[in-house]
Amino acid sequence: KAGVTQTPRYLIKTRGQQVTLSCSPISGHRSVSWYQQTPGQGLQFLFEYFSETQRNKGNFPGRFSGRQFSNSRSEMNVSTLELGDSALYLCASGGGAETQYFGPGTRLLVL
Amino acid sequence: GENVEQHPSTLSVQEGDSAVIKCTYSDSASNYFPWYKQELGKGPQLIIDIRSNVGEKKDQRIAVTLNKTAKHFSLHITETQPEDSAVYFCAASIRNTGTASKLTFGTGTRLQVTL
Numbered sequence: 504k505a506g507v508t509q510t511p512r513y514l515i516k517t518r519g520q521q522v523t524l525s526c527s528p529i530s531g532h533r534s535v536s537w538y539q540q541t542p543g544q545g546l547q548f549l550f551e552y553f554s555e556t557q558r559n560k561g562n563f564p565g566r567f568s569g570r571q572f573s574n575s576r577s578e579m580n581v582s583t584l585e586l587g588d589s590a591l592y593l594c595a596s597g598g599g600a601e602t603q604y605f606g607p608g609t610r611l612l613v614l
Numbered sequence: 615g616e617n618v619e620q621h622p623s624t625l626s627v628q629e630g631d632s633a634v635i636k637c638t639y640s641d642s643a644s645n646y647f648p649w650y651k652q653e654l655g656k657g658p659q660l661i662i663d664i665r666s667n668v669g670e671k672k673d674q675r676i677a678v679t680l681n682k683t684a685k686h687f688s689l690h691i692t693e694t695q696p697e698d699s700a701v702y703f704c705a706a707s708i709r710n711t712g713t714a715s716k717l718t719f720g721t722g723t724r725l726q727v728t729l
Contacts, residue, residue, distance in 0.1 A: 507657075534715065536715060536716075536717075538717075545719055545720075545722065546658075546703065546705075546719040547719075548717060548718070559715070559716050561716070593657050593658070597715055601646040601648075601663070601715065602648070602660060603717065605650070605657035605658045605659070606657050607655075607656055607657045608656075
């Protein structure tokens, strides 16, 4: 099976812009979770989607949003980018049990 | 909410020696504890996990132990090799059928295996 794919892998934006990141889970997996990884805060949970519904949400401002499509692919959007949003954004795919498999991430740099 | 502490933050061992990384968690309802290995430029890779109904699990050179009473769990790597060098993260979550998954991660341990 192919693993979790994330696009784009690298992204440079300027403050105030918005960005959309994409994640394709492992075939057959219906759960997609998003995490933000920074040197200062570590790995932090953003939200999880299952069957197109957001099941859980982390402690991030409303500028961070996401959605899931009927084919389980997911997108996350960050509006009005801030310098502090620079991070590695990771998507994790889950098949119904607890196990989550991570993609390679999208590295976002906000200038 | 859940809080996971991980120690040490860095660990240097000689090739062939063992490495031990320890984590503690705060929420007694947590019942799933995975360990991830992250190499430079890559996403975290699941290397082993344990559920709260099990005290120990082994997979070749890797083992994880869980002490529910003390709320701590540990990763043991034996016969370390240079390719074991990476950052290791522990995590905890509450997993039951039909509920959401939210992994709370430790702060990571940078393991360096020297020749």
